Amino acid sequence: xxxxxxxxxxxxxxxxxxxxxxxxxxxxxxxxxxxxxxxxxxxxxxxxxxxxxxxxxxxxxxxxxxxxxxxxxxxxxxxxxxxxxxxxxxxxxxxxxxxxxxxxxxxxxxx
Ligand SMILES: [Zn+2]
Numbered sequence: 001x002x003x004x005x006x007x008x009x010x011x012x013x014x015x016x017x018x019x020x021x022x023x024x025x026x027x028x029x030x031x032x033x034x035x036x037x038x039x040x041x042x043x044x045x046x047x048x049x050x051x052x053x054x055x056x057x058x059x060x061x062x063x064x065x066x067x068x069x070x071x072x073x074x075x076x077x078x079x080x081x082x083x084x085x086x087x088x089x090x091x092x093x094x095x096x097x098x099x100x101x102x103x104x105x106x107x108x109x110x111x
Contacts, residue, residue, distance in 0.1 A: 008097045015090040022090075025083035028058030031066070032074075056081065 034050035036042075043049045054074040055066045069077050 008100065012094050012097045015094055019087065019090060022083040022087045024080050025087055026056070026058075026077060026080040027084060028056045028081060030078045030081045031055045031057060 031054070033053045033055065035053050036044040036047065036050055039045070044051055052071065052074075054069040054071060054077070056069060056077060057064065057066050059065070
């Protein structure tokens with residue numbers, strides 16, 4: 001027998017179960033820079049068709065670093081950083097569900 005529907009608990013369960021799919025998440029923020037390589041014959045010499053340089057800004061041992069990301073990995077890395085955002089959003093929602101439940105439990109004890 002299922003107890004009366006508790007939408008908050010269903011939401012919490014759904015979020016918890018979704019976290020496994022975010023296990024490849026990465027920290028930091030993803031940056032795409034445009035740059036010229038400096039070779040005079042390259043298409044980038046016109047100053048318009050520049051090269052993309054992908055980087056992630058992260059803290060390594062507490063210090064801010066920019067890591068260059070090879071173009072072939074850029075999309076994958078971008079998605080993994082996006083996973084971190086979804087993880088944080090899920091954690092925020094789970095915490096607010098739990099906080100609501102704590103406040104309710106506290107009130108019930110005061111009766
Ligand atoms: Zn170039």
